[in-house]
Amino acid sequence: MSTEGRSAEPASATSALESAGFVRLVARADGDGLAASGLLATALDERGTPFQVTVCRTVADRTERVRTPTNEGDVTVVVGTADAAADPDDLVRLAATDRPATLEAVDLVREIGATPEPVLALAGVVAGGSEPGAGESEWLLEIARERGLLEQRPGVAVPTADPIDGVAHSTRLRAPWSGDLDAAREALSDAFDGDHDGLDADDRRAIGSLVALDAVGADGASDAAAETVGRAVRPYATPDAPFETIGGFADVLEALARTDPGTGTALAMGHDVCDAALDGWRAHGRRAHAALADASTGRYDGLFVVGIDDGPVEAVARIAAATRSPEPAVLAVGAGEAAIATRDAASLGATVEGVARELAAPQQEADAATGDDSGIDVAYDVGHRRGYLRYDPDVDDSTIIAAVRNLL
DSSP states (O other): OOOOOOOOOHHHHHHHHHHOSEEEEEEESSHHHHHHHHHHHHHHHHHTOOEEEEEESSHHHHHHHHHSOOOTTEEEEEESOOOTTOOOTTEEEEOOSSSOHHHHHHHHHHHTTOOOOHHHHHHHHHHTTOOTTSGGGHHHHHHHHHTTSOEEOSSBOOSSSSHHHHHHHOSSOOOTTTTOHHHHHHHTTTTOOSOGGGOOHHHHHHHHHHHHHHHHHSTTOOTHHHHHHHHHBSOEEOTTSSSSBHHHHHHHHHHHHHHOHHHHHHHHTTOSOHHHHHHHHHHHHHHHHHHHHTOEEEEETTEEEEEOSSSOHHHHHHHHHHHTOSSSEEEEEOSSEEEEEESSOSOOHHHHHHHHHHHHHHHHHHHHHHTOOSOOOOEEEEETTEEEEEOOTTSOHHHHHHHHHHHO
16 A cells, blocks of 8 residues: 655656547546546647546555556556556656645646646635645636636635525535525525525625624534634635636535546536536535534544544545534544544645554454455545545444544
């Protein structure tokens, strides 16, 4: 196992793509990975280079895909980490875990002489856990502004024209009515009469204020909730993009990466799949908030544990870290899978890989004793400020918690 992949040097990556007869894009299954692969796919399409995009949930899935034989002249670009043993000459890695993969893709797209689409790039940056315009993405924000592709306005960062629909299903914040459209409409009725076509700046400001008050004042809200809401209000609106705001676009990409990567890939490539994308996003938000509402919790030094019976563990971990956890890291544990999310910028690669090794060790010992070489049913993934684990459902939750605590 190896989560700390190394990215290709720009010159070699550029040369490989410029001479490729066919490119396989193998992407990590998160919003950042979808945006990165979409930027690269669009650039390849503009150059007339045939390509194929595959979204893979774990390092093992990507490694297997990378190891699949290719034809002469083919190049594989892997967005996310893959096993270091799988390192053929025709492999380009976008594998950094200390910055969004989208920024690596932007660099590569520019190196091959194409222009990255700034709104998609900024959505990928947000999905990767960074702020639009912060650090390396500042120039993307400036370009989008100069082209009139976005403007900052009052309100909340949601993908839909109907702000109540947006906040009810958003996984970028949590309030007492999250996941329940009717409850959200009732709670915010003083600020919104249902006519989203007639919304002005004062209406949007009133909605943003009520959402902020409900989110920060909710039972169980952590100190981090105020900062989270602060990032969600006064969004960057995107009048010509498929969704209303940069943050909303990012939320949709995050949802589709786990629930419907085919639609997510089409969306990132600019195809008109908005209705299907929003349907998937709404379902994902409802499941995440319902799971968090019914979750059990436990607090340890530096770690907040959320146990759920059913639901998207990665979204639950991310929401809890942003709005509920008194600790900087959250472990969401479900049936046979778990996710780690952190508010810190430190990479989780070593932690997640180490937990995977600990979970696999007993099975490895048993297989060695019996001569069974059928393999270890433990898989993992790591991205910017997040990690994912898939394992035997018979493994006790306490085993996962202990392993994470030991290595975090």
